[in-house]
Amino acid sequence: MSLASVFDIAAMGMSAQTVRLNTTASNMANADTSASTEAEAYRARRPVFIAAQQQQYGQLQSLNREQASFGVMVQDIVQSQAPVTKAYAPNDPQANEEGYVFFSNVNTVEEMADMISASRSFQMNAEMMNTTKSMMQRLLTMGQR
Amino acid sequence: MTAINFTNALGVHEQALHLRTQRSAVLANNLANAETPGFKARDFDFVTALQQAQQSQRHARLRVTHENHVTSTTLSHGSISALSYRAPLQKSLDGNTVDAQLESAAFARNALEFGASFRFLNGKFSSLSKAITGR
Numbered sequence: 654m655s656l657a658s659v660f661d662i663a664a665m666g667m668s669a670q671t672v673r674l675n676t677t678a679s680n681m682a683n684a685d686t687s688a689s690t691e692a693e694a695y696r697a698r699r700p701v702f703i704a705a706q707q708q709q710y711g712q713l714q715s716l717n718r719e720q721a722s723f724g725v726m727v728q729d730i731v732q733s734q735a736p737v738t739k740a741y742a743p744n745d746p747q748a749n750e751e752g753y754v755f756f757s758n759v760n761t762v763e764e765m766a767d768m769i770s771a772s773r774s775f776q777m778n779a780e781m782m783n784t785t786k787s788m789m790q791r792l793l794t795m796g797q798r
Numbered sequence: 799m800t801a802i803n804f805t806n807a808l809g810v811h812e813q814a815l816h817l818r819t820q821r822s823a824v825l826a827n828n829l830a831n832a833e834t835p836g837f838k839a840r841d842f843d844f845v846t847a848l849q850q851a852q853q854s855q856r857h858a859r860l861r862v863t864h865e866n867h868v869t870s871t872t873l874s875h876g877s878i879s880a881l882s883y884r885a886p887l888q889k890s891l892d893g894n895t896v897d898a899q900l901e902s903a904a905f906a907r908n909a910l911e912f913g914a915s916f917r918f919l920n921g922k923f924s925s926l927s928k929a930i931t932g933r
Contacts, residue, residue: 725830778829
């Protein structure tokens with residue numbers, strides 16, 4: 654593992670957080686989406702992160718290969734199992750025969766908190782990249798006077 | 799044996815700098831996985847790793863099969879035998895043991911210590927070049 658691998662790790666972290674922000678944006682946008690059946694109702698999506706295992710052991714050098722992971726990846730995007738809200742709105746164009754519409758199960762407060770958390774994590778990864786960049790730039794001046 | 803021996807001249811700082819870069823990668827990995835369920839934060843003990851690196855430096859030499867062969871001082875880099883797991887201050891529901899604040903503090907500190915090691919190493923180089931050029 655070298656300084657260059659920090660860039661890869663931070664980049665993976667940033668892309669994972671971007672996916673998270675993406676799902677949050679999608680959830681927020683669809684918070685008020687209605688559907689005529691329960692199955693069609695929008696369900697909040699959420700990414701599942703997994704520690705990425707190092708593919709090329711060559712880069713690992715001396716690190717124990719079982720123990721070392723390398724960055725983060727989005728393993729899957731799951732849908733929330735929370736119940737969807739059912740509302741009686743007979744005048745709604747999407748109402749079913751009984752006059753009900755089904756709204757999404759998005760919790761906007763939760764989504765806002767998730768959005769802030771994702772953007773903070775993104776910032777942290779960007780900061781990590783910046784620190785590493787200055788370390789590498791310093792390293793390039795080795796032996797100069 | 800040799801007039802200017804890089805290993806003797808540079809001392810511990812070369813190994814220290816190498817270990818600092820390795821540690822930054824390990825800490826970066828922890829930070830990137832701050833929200834990964836079940837991920838366990840890892841780190842290594844710097845002092846132990848440095849001692850190990852110095853020991854392996856003493857033992858690692860190129861094999862000499864002819865008297866005209868150049869004897870090497872060192873080829874080894876600091877090596878980490880094993881990463882250990884960080885003991886979490888607080889348990890989390892998803893089994894993740896990364897404390898983002900703690901890790902980013904360690905990362906920042908490691909970057910500073912990298913800077914210190916770099917300065918020491920750079921100082922060694924400038925004194926070597928001063929010795930060579932004589933001014």
